Amino acid sequence: MDLPDISQSLALYERALQIIPGGTQLFSRRPERFAPGVCPPYVTHGLGTRVWDLDGNEYIDFLCGVGPVILGHAYPRVTEAVIAQLRKGSAFPVNHPVEVELAELLIDTVPCAEMVRLCKAGGTADEIAVRIARGHTGRDRVVFCGYHGWHDWYLAANLADDATLDGHLLPGLDIRGVPQGLRGTAIPFRYNDLESLRAALQAHRGEVAAIIMEASRTDLPAPGFLEGVRTLADEHDVVLIFDEVITGFRLAMGGAQERYGVVPDLATFGKAMSNGHPIAAVCGKREIMADAATMFISSTYYSDAAGMAAAVATITELRERDALTHIHAMGQMLIDGFAERARAHGVAASMDGPPPVTHPHFDVPEELRTDIMTLYLQEMYRARILACTVNYICYQHTPEDIAAFLAAADDALAVVRRALDEGDAARYLRATTRGPDLPRLVR
Numbered sequence: 001m002d003l004p005d006i007s008q009s010l011a012l013y014e015r016a017l018q019i020i021p022g023g024t025q026l027f028s029r030r031p032e033r034f035a036p037g038v039c040p041p042y043v044t045h046g047l048g049t050r051v052w053d054l055d056g057n058e059y060i061d062f063l064c065g066v067g068p069v070i071l072g073h074a075y076p077r078v079t080e081a082v083i084a085q086l087r088k089g090s091a092f093p094v095n096h097p098v099e100v101e102l103a104e105l106l107i108d109t110v111p112c113a114e115m116v117r118l119c120k121a122g123g124t125a126d127e128i129a130v131r132i133a134r135g136h137t138g139r140d141r142v143v144f145c146g147y148h149g150w151h152d153w154y155l156a157a158n159l160a161d162d163a164t165l166d167g168h169l170l171p172g173l174d175i176r177g178v179p180q181g182l183r184g185t186a187i188p189f190r191y192n193d194l195e196s197l198r199a200a201l202q203a204h205r206g207e208v209a210a211i212i213m214e215a216s217r218t219d220l221p222a223p224g225f226l227e228g229v230r231t232l233a234d235e236h237d238v239v240l241i242f243d244e245v246i247t248g249f250r251l252a253m254g255g256a257q258e259r260y261g262v263v264p265d266l267a268t269f270g271k272a273m274s275n276g277h278p279i280a281a282v283c284g285k286r287e288i289m290a291d292a293a294t295m296f297i298s299s300t301y302y303s304d305a306a307g308m309a310a311a312v313a314t315i316t317e318l319r320e321r322d323a324l325t326h327i328h329a330m331g332q333m334l335i336d337g338f339a340e341r342a343r344a345h346g347v348a349a350s351m352d353g354p355p356p357v358t359h360p361h362f363d364v365p366e367e368l369r370t371d372i373m374t375l376y377l378q379e380m381y382r383a384r385i386l387a388c389t390v391n392y393i394c395y396q397h398t399p400e401d402i403a404a405f406l407a408a409a410d411d412a413l414a415v416v417r418r419a420l421d422e423g424d425a426a427r428y429l430r431a432t433t434r435g436p437d438l439p440r441l442v443r
Ligand SMILES: Cc1ncc(COP(=O)(O)O)c(C=O)c1O
Pocket: 121, 122, 123, 124, 126, 147, 148, 149, 214, 243, 244, 245, 246, 270, 271
């Protein structure tokens, strides 16, 4: 099969680069994150597990909106709920009852949730949670692990040492615009390393407002790790926040806290809670969340009724269909099938991570790693499989979709094998080489 013709998409992106700084609003949607020149920068529509690019090529989608599309594109129940709400209006002078309905649903689903605030994005939910923790404790410093968005409180980590976020976000991150006054307020610790957390808390005893972390991502928590984090948070009287933007409504309905049985004080949700419609949430214990009543956290669109209707429909559908059981089964099929094919080709590669969110990994010489990943992705796009370094499974993925992914991976691994044998991936590349990955601290 030929590589897809994406000439219209590429031409449009050239126009975008002239008028949109960085070309796109989300780093993960930049073409250099894929196989540049081969993966289309634009799709025009999606249905179920299929998307169509600007040039009319059809793909099976394993990116699912970069995470949020947990049920499938244009999923009927969610779309109908949003359209029904839009027909009745979505921005009102006072509040809409769906706000209370969604808050009650979240309280019923998420172990730590006794009170809820809503907003529009995962990073904003993290910012709100950090603000509440700072307000509650009267302290400024935050100890963190993992990725938590683009906001000042987080990027401040690179003010003290511009390499701090190298292992969390991106090497060489440009933090111009982050106030110098925040230096020393965001302190990292390492995943599955309780000593690094203990040291950070001891070095700033009595000054830390919050520990914020992804409770898991690709790596599983080591036995006792999350329990140890909980104990340290209690010993230092620090608010423990789980960022469940990826894990929520995916690892388990109630997120990593339900899956691992360790309950934080606050938790943030976004992405999968609304099947791609903009809404996010901060949930948590009453004694902490109640402080938000008198802190100034306020925005017009945080009570957008269409987004809330989407979240209610999504969460209800996920529950009624027991959708996560299917999603986990499909993801496990992907992991096992990829390993089998990698073995058959003698390529040291794996598909890592919990079944709903998997990451291909090539254990190849460092100097070949980026080219090999680019080559693998290029060959997946050749087979019209929209995959990347993170693959998401949604409820509408079928065993046939997984089989199509694995057949494409089989062909891609054969090309990778040849490139490895020849010690040269470049001769097989039609794409330009990808940019650096997000070497997240929580893999
Ligand atoms: C763990 C985590 N937290 C926060 C965010 C930011 O969410 P958003 O892009 O909705 O602001 C992301 C985005 O990928 C994430 O993975």
